[in-house]
Amino acid sequence: EPEVTQTPSHQVTQMGQEVILRCVPISNHLYFYWYRQILGQKVEFLVSFYNNEISEKSEIFDDQFSVERPDGSNFTLKIRSTKLEDSAMYFCASSERTLSDGYTFGSGTRLTVV
Amino acid sequence: DQQVKQNSPSLSVQEGRISILNCDYTNSMFDYFLWYKKYPAEGPTFLISISSIKDKNEDGRFTVFLNKSAKHLSLHIVPSQPGDSAVYFCAATRPQTYKYIFGTGTRLKVLA
Structure with missing residues (x-):
């Protein structure tokens, strides 16, 4: 079954550093998303991306966040100048058409800012 | 502003019995609802959805009920199996948006 792949699974970074979280969505999907879940809290929408734009x-x-689809397969989330409160699970998701398809989520990247 | 609420953080059910997970929402503009299941160290997995034009949708052991007047939906799992033990999230969306609003989740434990 097609998967959304996220790397790395766990990233530890120093406060103030920049991190790039990577995602490979399902190949025929057109809509891409980033969500995050702070420990013990709800899954929160960050951004959706379609047709090479937010x-x-x-x-x-x-402004601390940006997304990019640098080639035909990868979808990245960049966090500049990380803060302690950016520590969370970050989930990438993709969908083929509209929201009624439901998303396919990746397994997430656990970001720990120290 | 918690537009989607799951008031029960956890639920334990005996294997073979019915599990009922509840979700309330406040935004009357929501027109599509989903349930996701999440295992530890994995991303949420789509389970079942329902449009606001329906009041019930069934898929195997899973049934979602929608009561629009009460702004309430529920997920029924019958019969419950130990493999159903996971965190269940409800999510909602409205027209002209690309995002889902998630609830805080309910941890279901099915006891063998």
Whole structure:
């Protein structure tokens, strides 16, 4: 069954450093998303991406964050100048068409900022 | 602003019995709802969905009920199996948006 692949599974970074979280969505999917889950809290929407541009972003997704689809397969989330409160599980997801398809999520990247 | 609420953080059910997971929402603009299941160290997995034009959707052992007037949906699992033990999230979306709003999850434990 097709999968969304995320790397690394766990990233530890110093406060103030930049991190790039990587995702390979399912190949025929057109819509891409990043969500995060702070430990013990709900899964929160960060950003959606379609046709090489951001289609929607949350208030969490400020100038510290950026997304990119650098080639035909990868979808990245860059977090500049990381803060302690950025520590969370970050989930990438993709969908073929609209939201009614449901997403396919990756297994997540656990980001720990120390 | 918690638009999607799952008020029970955990639920334990005996194997073979029915599991009922509940979800309430506040935004009357929501028109599509999903349930996701999540195992530790994995991403959420899509389970079942329901459109606001329906009040019930069934898929094998899983049935989702939607009560629009009460802004309430529930997931029924019958019969419950130990492999169903996971965290279950409900999620909702409305027109002209690309995002889902997730609840905080309910941890289901099915006892053998």
